Amino acid sequence: MDRRPSSPTSLTGYAYAALLLCALLIPGVALAQATNLPYEDGLATLRTSLTGPVPFIISLVGIVACGAMLIFGGEISGFLRTLVFIVLVISIIVQATQVVELLGGSWTGDVRHAVALGLPLGGLV
Template structure:
């Protein structure tokens, strides 16, 4: 029993030392590019944020709203499905709804250009002071 335990300990020690010695670190290595599922996910994202999403959202809101209004006696499960379709349609159409209000983006940095332009205009009309003011 003692001998078997000794073999297990020595074998584990040899395996640990060889793993530490033989494994070389991958210093400053690159990530290797994109993952295989990024391209299909980007296509899905473009599909659900483009014009297709507007049509799906409009149809989902119209059908779910019609079911809730004219559905009569819907059981609880059907009513919840209608609410899920309604909320899904609103969420898919959220980008188009925000675009209707004119919130399409921001311009950053144009104010600096305007301030520089006005400062140069003011410098042309200001009176000169000090040495060399006779020019």
């Protein structure tokens, strides 16, 4: 008897058909949405810890120190210069939230609050 092995294309066709069948038979799994993702609590904690007066003062000192190092540092190596720039960028990122609030803007980070208050979303949704 001459038996030929099945071709890989027919196996992938069966796999796609099985996947489609599972998606049609179990729509709750296919369309499941999580209301609270597991990393949201950690990000909220990080945001609160970076928006207080202490991080603002630390980032201000970092900006002044990095600026002084770049201006009065003389000849520094490329690695140290890169580290100074990294500290400078992190300090500016930490201070950006405070600067935005100082200029009159605020962002709660959740579109649902803006919708509940009736605020214009400006293309966020």
